[in-house]
Amino acid sequence: MRKYLSNALLLGAVAIAGFTSCNSSSSKNVSRATGWQINSKDGGFQYNTNFTEQETAPGLVFLEGGTFTRGRVQDDVMHDWNNSPTQMHVQSFYMDETEVTNKMYMEYLDYLKKVYPPENPAYTNIYYGALPDTLVWRNRLGYNEVMTNNYLRHPAYAEYPVVGVNWVQAVQYCEWRTDRVNEHILEREGYLDRNVKYQVTTGELDGTFSTETYLNSPSNVYGGQIDSLQGKVKRDSTNVFAKRSSGILMPAYRLPTETEWEYAAQAIVGSREYNNYRGRKKYPWDGQYTRSGKRKYRGDQLANFKQGKGDYGGIAGWSDDMADITAEVKSYPPNDWGLYDMAGNVAEWVADVYRPIVDDDANDFNYYRGNVYMKTAIDKEGKVDIVSQNDMRYDTLPNGRIIARDLPGEIAMVPVDENDTYLRTNFDSSDNRDYRDGDPSSTRYFKQFDIDEEEIDPSKRMYNAPTHEIRRDEEGNIIKQYDESNTRTTLINDEVRVFKGGSWKDRAYWLDPAQRRYLPQYMATDYIGFRCAMSRVGSKATEKKTPRH
Structure with a gap:
């Protein structure tokens, strides 16, 4: 009797275990709020329950956020006192492994020229407004015409950082890159037919892709032709269009904030010991010198900078830094984040408006000066206002250069108003610069x-x-x-922006990540470039923390 009873109990336990296992495996598709089925083929709430984490977008490196001492920790020989040391915390984010190169920027120009041909009077200023200023290489007492004529387009300089780009142009490049990456992802995931993106550049489609337009008014993407361009995988699905909740679209590429850039350049993660940092870093690498102390590379320069009066690279041969103007990206070792040229080569635009004082009393989390809050424009019919060819707007910069404010197919944006700010405590106006x-x-x-x-x-x-x-x-x-x-x-x-890092034209003093300078956002030089960043959504780290012992 006991034997049969034991067998019965065992079978019952196995059955319960099996039921529990099946129930747990499907629990992610059962609402903990209502008990309803999620992602049911019969309808109801549709959600991406298989999302794990944000993928790393093309060209980017992941940087786990944390606390650090922002500001100058070495002697302030210039007596600017414009970046006093202060404790800051940065959220996790992504940053370009290298500076944006000539080849990367040429791809942008090629796209604009094909999609918005400058021969069309309505589009002329779109392409010409994006062109870098190649005349920045000229010097009244120097012969630099070879760079003026060749630096941007010649294949010999393909992997060199782009220069002659002002802050406004850098921001617009980031916006273009966001749309091209997300367009590719939608095609990869089956929401768009294959090679739709190439049909735009060849003129087969009248209209282009904008991420924000796709999310807010997908029927207006590709000039209203998107219904015939949907991918085969999703054509018969309830999820006809991808949404933010789909989890596949990337956040926007953008310029890094000054705090993010400085955190990335310092790379103090390499000096971490438990919950402390070992010493202070003067440069993005360890040590107080600009030459490598490692046995194999001893004496090699660790960055491309001006070493002295009339000395832009050193004596030709072994001790030379292998560059006189800019150098090919990845010519020098990366810092502890895996980022190249965070000191030297070219200085880099960041997102912030310059002010002599960093107001850490107001905020010590993701500090950024430059917020201008906007919202989607709504037309008289209550629909999203899409920019057309006829109502494109251009900004004439103080130097006379004409820049397109919006491209056709994008959503028109307007400043937030009193209805959005009424009785708010965290902001009370659109422009907070x-x-x-x-x-x-x-x-x-x-x-x-x-x-x-x-x-x-x-x-x-x-x-x-x-x-x-x-x-x-x-x-x-x-x-x-x-x-x-x-x-x-x-x-x-309010139109003066910060640029960070030393360049091929600067002395070693400016290689300190805490140094900060500024220039009007409409001006370009032969020593300022840029790289893109992207915010991290979700978890702080890409890997779960495990006990050290």
Whole structure:
């Protein structure tokens, strides 16, 4: 009797275990809120329950976020005092392994030229507005015409960092790259037919792809032809279009914030010991010198920079840094994150508006100055406003260069208004570039209760940089008016952006990741390039933490 009872109990236990196993394996598709089936073929709530983590987009390296000391930890010989040491925390993010190269930027120009041919008067300024300024190589007392004529396009410089690109152009490149990567992913995952992206460049399709348009109004993508371009895998599915909840589309490529860039350049992860850092790093590599101390590479330069007056590379031969102007990317060892040329080669644009003071009292988490909050424009019919060829808008920069603000097929954006900011505590306006920057309340002309900020005489503002006017006459000709005022006291305003890192043209002092300089966002040089970054969504780390012992 006991034997039979034992066997019965054993069979019951196996049955319960089997039921539990089956139930646990399908529990991710059963709602813990309602008990309903998720992703049922009969309908209901559809969600990507198989999502694991964000994939690493093309060209990027993952950087796990953490706390670090932002700011200058070495002597401030310039006495700028514009980056005092302060503790900051950065969220995990991704950054380009190298600077954007000439070949990468040429791909962008090739796309614009094919999709928006400059022969079409409506598109002329799209292509020409994206062209780098090759004249930045010219010097009144130097012969550099070989770079002026060849640096951007010649294959010999294909893997060299692109220069002559202003901040606005760098931002627009990031936006273009976001759309091309997501377009490729949708094709790969079966939401679009194969080679749809090439049909755009060959002129077979009238219209192009925009990530935000696809997410907000997919029927307007590819000039309204997307229904005939859907991939075979998803054509008969309930998920006709991918959404944010699908988990396959990438966040936007963008310029890194200054804090992210400095965190990435310091690469203090290599100096970590448990929950402390061993010492302070002067450069992105260990040690106090610019030459390698490793036995195999002893004496080799670790970056491309100006070593002294009239010395841009050293004596030809063994001790040379193998570059006089810029160098091919990956010519020098990467830092502990696996990032190349975070010191030297070219300095790099970052996203921030420059201010002499970093306001760490207001925020010590993902610090960034430059937020301008926008929202999707809605037309009179209550639909998303899509930019067409006829209502494209262009910005004329202070130097006379014309830049397309939006491309056809993109969603028009407008600043947030009082309806979005009413009774909010975290922000109260669209433009926050000058938030807590000392202007105008720190000036002796400011009277808090008697005068509005906008009424202050521009010549008496703290950040009253020159304002060079651009206007057109009755015939449409551009008239440039240089600001000759003698009341200007600074070059800083809301259109001045930070650039970081030393370059081939800079002394070793500027290789310190904490150094910061600025330039108007419409200007370009022969020593400033850029690289893209991308935010991390989801978990902080790509791997689960395990006990060390």
